[in-house]
Amino acid sequence: MTDTIHIAQAQAASPCTVVIFGASGDLAKRKLIPALYNLRACGQEVAPNEFAVLGFARRPMALEEFRETARVAAARFSRLELDQKCWREFAASLDYLSGLDDPDGFRHLKERLEQIEAARGLPPNRIYYLSIPPEAVPDCVERLDTAGLIAKPGAANFTRVVVEKPIGTDLDSALEIEGLLCRHFDESQIFRIDHYLGKETVQNLFVLRFANTIFERMWGARNVDHVQITVAESEGVGSRAMYYDPAGALRDMVQNHLMQLLALIAMEPPISLDSDAIRDAKLNVLRALRPLPQVGARDLVVRARYAAGVVDGEQVPGYAHEKGIPPTSHTETFVAFKAAIDNWRWAGVPFYLRTGKRMPARGSIIYIQFKDVPRILFNREKKVPPNALTIRIQPDEGLSFEVLAKQPGLDIAIRPVRMNLRYDSEFSGPSPEAYERLLLDVMSGDHTLFVSAQFVEKSWEFVQSILDLWRDDVTIPMHEYAAGSHGPAAADKLIQADGHEWLDP
Numbered sequence: 001m002t003d004t005i006h007i008a009q010a011q012a013a014s015p016c017t018v019v020i021f022g023a024s025g026d027l028a029k030r031k032l033i034p035a036l037y038n039l040r041a042c043g044q045e046v047a048p049n050e051f052a053v054l055g056f057a058r059r060p061m062a063l064e065e066f067r068e069t070a071r072v073a074a075a076r077f078s079r080l081e082l083d084q085k086c087w088r089e090f091a092a093s094l095d096y097l098s099g100l101d102d103p104d105g106f107r108h109l110k111e112r113l114e115q116i117e118a119a120r121g122l123p124p125n126r127i128y129y130l131s132i133p134p135e136a137v138p139d140c141v142e143r144l145d146t147a148g149l150i151a152k153p154g155a156a157n158f159t160r161v162v163v164e165k166p167i168g169t170d171l172d173s174a175l176e177i178e179g180l181l182c183r184h185f186d187e188s189q190i191f192r193i194d195h196y197l198g199k200e201t202v203q204n205l206f207v208l209r210f211a212n213t214i215f216e217r218m219w220g221a222r223n224v225d226h227v228q229i230t231v232a233e234s235e236g237v238g239s240r241a242m243y244y245d246p247a248g249a250l251r252d253m254v255q256n257h258l259m260q261l262l263a264l265i266a267m268e269p270p271i272s273l274d275s276d277a278i279r280d281a282k283l284n285v286l287r288a289l290r291p292l293p294q295v296g297a298r299d300l301v302v303r304a305r306y307a308a309g310v311v312d313g314e315q316v317p318g319y320a321h322e323k324g325i326p327p328t329s330h331t332e333t334f335v336a337f338k339a340a341i342d343n344w345r346w347a348g349v350p351f352y353l354r355t356g357k358r359m360p361a362r363g364s365i366i367y368i369q370f371k372d373v374p375r376i377l378f379n380r381e382k383k384v385p386p387n388a389l390t391i392r393i394q395p396d397e398g399l400s401f402e403v404l405a406k407q408p409g410l411d412i413a414i415r416p417v418r419m420n421l422r423y424d425s426e427f428s429g430p431s432p433e434a435y436e437r438l439l440l441d442v443m444s445g446d447h448t449l450f451v452s453a454q455f456v457e458k459s460w461e462f463v464q465s466i467l468d469l470w471r472d473d474v475t476i477p478m479h480e481y482a483a484g485s486h487g488p489a490a491a492d493k494l495i496q497a498d499g500h501e502w503l504d505p
């Protein structure tokens, strides 16, 4: 067995203060606080020598209450078990301030930051993590600037802003938000999160493709028959009706996660590991994404919503009967579509993408089916199954490659067998959570795993064309699927029309 080859160390992070705007919210509790604790608990190798965390939200809260809420959240959601000593050290670096909805609050924020930096001997390197509803972002950014809290790019100390999805609700609003961000920050200061990019298996896609000659050689129209990307959730809308109903599956999942996976699967090799080179290569995929045709677009996209059904042995209501869903709602919880990438590598290869809620199990997979072997030797009488590569992004991260093998015996009998790599059995120790990786990258100023402004725009252009199609043609059906099924029959027909079947996670 060969030794592990270190290509690049996790970059050194700079001492800084992370301000979590919306620190009393769900994302802060479930993801950000646990991730920051894990960075601290992992030791000095990856965590910055020193960082402080300032929670900033609307509601007044005593510091002790904030620290206790954070402890409970970390105990529940942290990847690493809470270590008393480590937690005490981390908790000592946690502070809280209310007044996020108050213009004066930003003056207090400045004062508090200066106090924290003086007390802890930290330079004024500041990361503003905007974990607030999108509609609160414009005021927040304007007030940061007015309060003199944004350092010029290239200054001795940095200001970085982290923006959560969704960026906008359509192309126009996304451009508006981008315009706002660009007026107040330089692109080098903006980190747009798509937490999918922080997942180990998503990063491994890049290694798989470009560190293995065999894959790179067969990656394209010459060898690939078609590609499927499925991101399935077993959950329903839960308590997030207020957020989800105005959005739907197309905005919530396709515009960001599915487009990112598509770009990673289809991109050309970048000229270096530099973040601009990688982001450019991904952007080129969206530039080559074929726009929906003027005629026949409705046959390429399927939308649906879940009806009542059974998930994990439990009877669950249909979407229309979920708590908080208005009776007039016309929101899709499932989308499937067929895409094409007009470049030399992928000419003629269909890409099928689908995502939905209340599917039988949570699972994200990419399935690459290779072309049939010629009908000469083993493929003459009866069609033998083609080779296939399945990349499991979550859960059970790993990949499997299906090849044909001779079944032992006197006959010549062929059977598909699976070469399987499971991350958890091959690599010991738990992987860092996506938010740990991403927060560390913000601290070290590495943009590779963040979304560029152009990618946001291109991705919205494509999604907007589907939104326009649905708006302009009211005869396009909203299909139904039973909760606990793999989606509507119409999605099966979409892929069966080309002689394929979905591979279910």
Ligand SMILES: NC(=O)c1ccc[n+]([C@@H]2O[C@H](COP(=O)([O-])OP(=O)(O)OC[C@H]3O[C@@H](n4cnc5c(N)ncnc54)[C@H](OP(=O)(O)O)[C@@H]3O)[C@@H](O)[C@H]2O)c1
Pocket (backbone or CB within 6 Å): 021, 022, 023, 024, 025, 026, 027, 028, 057, 058, 059, 100, 101, 130, 131, 132, 133, 134, 135, 136, 164, 165, 166
């Ligand atoms: N939760 C997730 O899993 C998740 C996943 C991906 C992206 N996101 C994005 O992350 C952001 C935060 O989500 P969340 O789920 O944490 O939301 P949340 O639970 O509703 O928390 C929102 C936070 O923002 C503050 N806030 C609410 N309305 C505000 C307003 N009008 N002005 C200023 N502050 C306001 C709240 O402060 P008070 O509580 O003090 O009122 C709270 O701290 C959103 O942009 C969301 O789309 C969330």
